[in-house]
Amino acid sequence: MKAFDYEYYHETKPHVNPRFPYNTYLCTIPLDFTNISTHWHDELELIIIKKGQGRTDVDLISHEVQAGDIILVLPGQLHSISQLCDQHMEYENILFDTRLLYSQHPDICTTEYLRPFFERRYFVPSHIHSGYPYYPGLYGCIKELDDICSRQEPYYELFIKSILYRFFFLLFSAQPRQEVSYAGEQNIQRMKKVLTFVEENYMHSVSLSDAAGFLNFSPSHFMRFFKQNMDMTFTEYLNDYRLSISAKYLSETEESILWVAEQCGFSNLSYFNRLFKRKFNMTPREYRSAR
Amino acid sequence: MKAFDYEYYHETKPHVNPRFPYNTYLCTIPLDFTNISTHWHDELELIIIKKGQGRTDVDLISHEVQAGDIILVLPGQLHSISQLCDQHMEYENILFDTRLLYSQHPDICTTEYLRPFFERRYFVPSHIHSGYPYYPGLYGCIKELDDICSRQEPYYELFIKSILYRFFFLLFSAQPRQEVSYAGEQNIQRMKKVLTFVEENYMHSVSLSDAAGFLNFSPSHFMRFFKQNMDMTFTEYLNDYRLSISAKYLSETEESILWVAEQCGFSNLSYFNRLFKRKFNMTPREYRSAR
Structure with a gap:
């Protein structure tokens, strides 16, 4: 048996659709558990802090996070979420299979922008907070994702894709590509x-x-x-x-x-x-x- | 030699990118030519009337069109554009390879929503005008596409995809699916x-x-x-x-x-x-x- 199946950490899985590998979960630390230990997986994960404060680590680098912050965890990146002192933290996890955004036609979005990024050949900072360029637009995307997922109207999966493309457009536009440092x-x-x-x-x-x-x-x-x-x-x-x-x-x-x-x-x-x-x-x- | 290569009808191809098969063209009837005769192609085409009035036919059905109208031409549909009486018409063509929107991971968007629609197994009306449900949202998408294409910022192709997914989400949401009538x-x-x-x-x-x-x-x-x-x-x-x-x-x-x-x-x-x-x-x- 392995830990870190999200099914274990989250008893309800409100948005699971095997035909659309995109899921969201809500968690509270320390109510649900005091921490999620360091682990990694193939999905891309967004951690969105809804209330309070806490700590997340991505690829062995610590980030103190607070309400409004977004943490971006690329496929394969080590990460953990933990309590900061006695603080309470509510957060949302969004997990999805990055292949959702790869096109059948190998277009520039797939081959030049998304795949190299998801495969960590260049990077943007993991910690997206209010001082980050385009932060309002990025946080707006998250709010729209939450909204559309809670309503689940017909064809809502198309709208999720629309927002994910916008999210990465804004993210990449926010700053020049940086080559990955192999130091760590x-x-x-x-x-x-x-x-x-x-x-x-x-x-x-x-x-x-x-x-x-x-x-x-x-x-x-x-x-x-x-x-x-x-x-x-x-x-x-x-x-x-x-x-x-x-x-x-x-x-x-x-x-x-x-x-x-x-x-x-x-x-x-x-x-x-x-x-x-x-x-x-x-x-x-x-x-x-x-x- | 064949007619109906868009290269012929449009001397400038401002947004051609072989890595991203999405193009837009501006035309004026009768200034550039009096009509584009009935033809078909594999790309999806959107005809957006910018000024004046004219006529378009899609699969042998005529539509009188005017500024603000959008005509949706699915891959393989017969269509033509012509002058209406002595009227003048300016319009924009958007043509793209529908495979841009098919996901490498065969998700529900690809298999249940987009592919059956692009392959004409169900349909929505071709003529999208101001009386159409969600018209403002659909026309808003077109305006955003025009805007992003004219600016061509880095990574703009991601934003085009974002808008196209939104466009089809709105289009499908506007009304229930209708089975194709095989009469015609x-x-x-x-x-x-x-x-x-x-x-x-x-x-x-x-x-x-x-x-x-x-x-x-x-x-x-x-x-x-x-x-x-x-x-x-x-x-x-x-x-x-x-x-x-x-x-x-x-x-x-x-x-x-x-x-x-x-x-x-x-x-x-x-x-x-x-x-x-x-x-x-x-x-x-x-x-x-x-x-």
């Missing part, structure tokens, strides 16, 4: 390796040395590398990942809580219970009955 | 056969009986059929087609006017000169030096 790219690739290692081994007993060895790092070097890039220790990340999986088991199976804890690599039930309550603000039993 | 379809197919016959034989001596025989019609039946559907006689159409080709030869070659007339099936030079002047408001010689 090696760290990002290393971090993806570690996260994949966790995904494949969380159910076993995993030590810091195991993970460090996987990158050919010494344990102390690995510890510093992980903390520096992820702003949490490797053990914190591993536990968080295990808790995400456990929540999935709790809501999708009838297995005992002990079984769930063990499946997720927790050998101590009371330790599992304590960590679970800290992340989800309720006990595993409460979590299961609330779902 | 047989006549349209017959007419396409005749027009193809002209295209392939204009350079020879062609009689009414030849064309009638091609459809297995008697000459008198064919004469009525042609006049009824095209609102002109077969001979008028044949001459008009020949004149279009002759104009193309005049501007693209250095051959003598006699040679041009003969190549286009005119055996009598003064007859050719007289017809040419009537269509183009200038002599062949004046036409050549004006190009």
Whole structure:
């Protein structure tokens, strides 16, 4: 079982249409969960802060975000969302398959503008806030997307596409293309390796040395590398990942809580219970009955 | 040589980009020519009347049009544009390859909305005028297209796509889908056969009986059929087609006017000169030096 399926994090999926891979979700931190740990996926994601403040990381760079901000996460970019101090944050996720915007006819929009951008051959900043050029236009696009999705009139998918093209037109117009700096790219690739290692081994007993060895790092070097890039220790990340999986088991199976804890690599039930309550603000039993 | 290449009818092609098959043209009737005879092509065409009044035919149905009207011509639809009495008309043509709007990912927009419509499996009226639902929104799209094309900012092709998706969203939202009536379809197919016959034989001596025989019609039946559907006689159409080709030869070659007339099936030079002047408001010689 893998975490970071959005189905898990979001119990309602209001706009799912298999014929149109575009979805929106609403979340509240810390009400729904305290954080979404670093992960990546093939969809493009827009994170729109609706209320409050919080923190998002994109490709290992932190952004303090507040109501009105838009975070752009390209396919494959590492990202996480977390609570900032005691702040509360409501946000919306928009996720879509970028191939929606590729034309069957290989036109200039596809080959010169969108594909190179979605494949991260050039970039624009991830953090779009009120000081950003064309911000009102970009935020206007988001409002129109929300509006059309809530009404779901016939043919609304055509209008979504219309707005997405406008969004990227404005985004690219806002500033000249910048070549990608490869300085941080090696760290990002290393971090993806570690996260994949966790995904494949969380159910076993995993030590810091195991993970460090996987990158050919010494344990102390690995510890510093992980903390520096992820702003949490490797053990914190591993536990968080295990808790995400456990929540999935709790809501999708009838297995005992002990079984769930063990499946997720927790050998101590009371330790599992304590960590679970800290992340989800309720006990595993409460979590299961609330779902 | 074939007529009805838009390159011929329009000496300037301001927005041609082989990487983005979307073009606009401005024309004035009768200044540029008195009419564009019935023809068809694979591109979708929008005819937007800018000033004055005139007439357009789409799939053998006539529409009197005036400033502000939009005529929608789907790929493969027969259409013509002509002068109405002594009226003057300025109009814009927008032509584009419908595959620009088909997605690489076969989403609902492509498979359920756009492709069935562009392939004429259902329809909306061709004549969009101020009494049409959503007319202001549709005309607003045209104005935005004109505006963005005249400025050609970087990435403007993305904005064109955005507007085209909005245009079809509004168009489809304006009214329920209607199934295509096949009543007129047989006549349209017959007419396409005749027009193809002209295209392939204009350079020879062609009689009414030849064309009638091609459809297995008697000459008198064919004469009525042609006049009824095209609102002109077969001979008028044949001459008009020949004149279009002759104009193309005049501007693209250095051959003598006699040679041009003969190549286009005119055996009598003064007859050719007289017809040419009537269509183009200038002599062949004046036409050549004006190009």
